[in-house]
Amino acid sequence: MSEHTPSDGLTLDEQLCFAVYSTAHAFTAAYKPALEPLGLTYPQYLVLMILWEKDGVAVKDIGKKLFLDSGTLTPLLKRLEKAGFVRRQRDSADERVVRIFLTDRGREVRKTGAEARAGVVCALGGKESEIQELRAAVNKMREQLRAGAPRPT
Amino acid sequence: MSEHTPSDGLTLDEQLCFAVYSTAHAFTAAYKPALEPLGLTYPQYLVLMILWEKDGVAVKDIGKKLFLDSGTLTPLLKRLEKAGFVRRQRDSADERVVRIFLTDRGREVRKTGAEARAGVVCALGGKESEIQELRAAVNKMREQLRAGAPRPT
DNA sequence: CGCAATTCAGTTGCGTGCAATACGTTTGCG
DNA sequence: CGCAAACGTATTGCACGCAACTGAATTGCG
Numbered sequence: 001m002s003e004h005t006p007s008d009g010l011t012l013d014e015q016l017c018f019a020v021y022s023t024a025h026a027f028t029a030a031y032k033p034a035l036e037p038l039g040l041t042y043p044q045y046l047v048l049m050i051l052w053e054k055d056g057v058a059v060k061d062i063g064k065k066l067f068l069d070s071g072t073l074t075p076l077l078k079r080l081e082k083a084g085f086v087r088r089q090r091d092s093a094d095e096r097v098v099r100i101f102l103t104d105r106g107r108e109v110r111k112t113g114a115e116a117r118a119g120v121v122c123a124l125g126g127k128e129s130e131i132q133e134l135r136a137a138v139n140k141m142r143e144q145l146r147a148g149a150p151r152p153t
Numbered sequence: 154m155s156e157h158t159p160s161d162g163l164t165l166d167e168q169l170c171f172a173v174y175s176t177a178h179a180f181t182a183a184y185k186p187a188l189e190p191l192g193l194t195y196p197q198y199l200v201l202m203i204l205w206e207k208d209g210v211a212v213k214d215i216g217k218k219l220f221l222d223s224g225t226l227t228p229l230l231k232r233l234e235k236a237g238f239v240r241r242q243r244d245s246a247d248e249r250v251v252r253i254f255l256t257d258r259g260r261e262v263r264k265t266g267a268e269a270r271a272g273v274v275c276a277l278g279g280k281e282s283e284i285q286e287l288r289a290a291v292n293k294m295r296e297q298l299r300a301g302a303p304r305p306t
Numbered sequence: 307c308g309c310a311a312t313t314c315a316g317t318t319g320c321g322t323g324c325a326a327t328a329c330g331t332t333t334g335c336g
Numbered sequence: 337c338g339c340a341a342a343c344g345t346a347t348t349g350c351a352c353g354c355a356a357c358t359g360a361a362t363t364g365c366g
Binding site: 028049131139142145 | 173
Binding site for chain 3: 041042043044068069071072075076079094095096097
C-alpha cells in the first residue's frame with residue numbers, strides 16, 4: 001500500500017467537512033423543485049418553518065435559530081414580505097425590535113412545505129429512525145464546532 | 154403527549170436538512186481562523202485540496218469533484234490566480250479546456266491546510282473512526298439526494 | 307469535407323452569508 | 337435626570353452558488 005503522494009488525510013473525499021458541505025447543497029437542490037413554483041428559496045423556507053411554529057418572532061430570534069445575522073436576514077425578510085408571505089412590524093413596546101408575522105399566504109404554503117419534506121425523506125430511502133439518528137449526530141457535530149471555534153478566550 | 158400545534162414533522166429542529174445546512178456553515182466558520190490569515194476562503198481551500206492531489210486539473214473536472222459549475226468556479230479560480238496560488242492555462246491540445254496548476258505558493262500552503270484540518274478534527278472530539286463513519290453516512294445521503302433529485306426524464 | 311450538435315469556459319443576474327459599520331432605541335449607572 | 341454602554345436592525349462590500357445564456361473549439365455524422 002505505498003502512497004505515491006504524501007497523504008496527510010487531505011484528500012477531498014476523506015473530508016467530513018466536504019461531505020457536509022456538498023450534502024447541504026444537495027439538500028437545497030432536492031427541495032428546489034417543490035419550492036421554486038412557490039417562489040421560495042430554501043433559506044426563506046427555513047424562516048417560514050420557524051414562523052409556522054410560532055408567529056411574530058423577532059428578527060434577532062430568527063437569527064439565533066438559523067445561525068444567521070441581520071446582514072443576511074434583513075434583505076431576505078424584505079423579499080419574503082415583498083412576495084407576500086410575511087409582514088414586518090416594529091414592536092411598539094421596543095422600537096428596536098422588528099417582529100415577523102405570517103400572512104394568510106404564508107400560512108397556506110405550509111401544506112406544500114410538508115409535501116416537500118415528504119418527497120425528500122422518500123428520496124433518502126425511508127426509515128425515519130435512521131434519519132433522526134443521523135440528524136442527532138450531525139447536530140452534535142455542529143455544537144462541537146461552535147464550541148471549539150469561538151473567540152480564543 | 155398532546156400537541157397544541159399541528160405537528161407534521163416540520164419543526165426546524167426535527168429537520169435533517171437544517172442540521173446539515175447549519176453544520177456546513179459551522180465547518181466554514183471553524184476553518185476560517187486557519188484560512189483567513191492565508192487569504193483563502195473555504196471553497197478556495199477545497200480547490201487547492203484537489204490540486205494537491207493532482208495538479209493541472211481542468212475546470213470541468215474540478216467542478217465534477219466539488220459539484221460546482223463554471224459560474225461559480227471561473228471567478229473563484231481567477232481570484233485564486235490573482236492571489237498567487239494557481240496558474241490558469243488553456244490546454245493546447247483542446248483550446249476549450251482551461252487547466253489549473255499550483256504555483257510554488259499554492260504548494261506551500263498545504264502544510265497550513267493540514268494543520269487547519271487537525272485543529273477542526275480536534276474540536277470534533279477526536280476518534281477518527283467515528284468521524285469516518287459519519288462521513289460515509291453523510292456522503293451516502295448526498296448520493297441518494299442526487300439520485301432522487303435529477304431531471305424528471 | 308461540411309455543418310449541426312456538443313462541449314467547455316466565461317458572463318450576467320439574483321439570492322444568500324458574513325464582516326464591518328452605522329444608526330436609532332433602550333438600559334444602566336452615577 | 338443625563339449620558340455612556342448595550343442592543344437590534346439596517347446597510348455596504350465582498351465571495352460564493354446557481355440558472356440562463358454566450359461564444360469559441362471540437363466532434364460526429366452524412
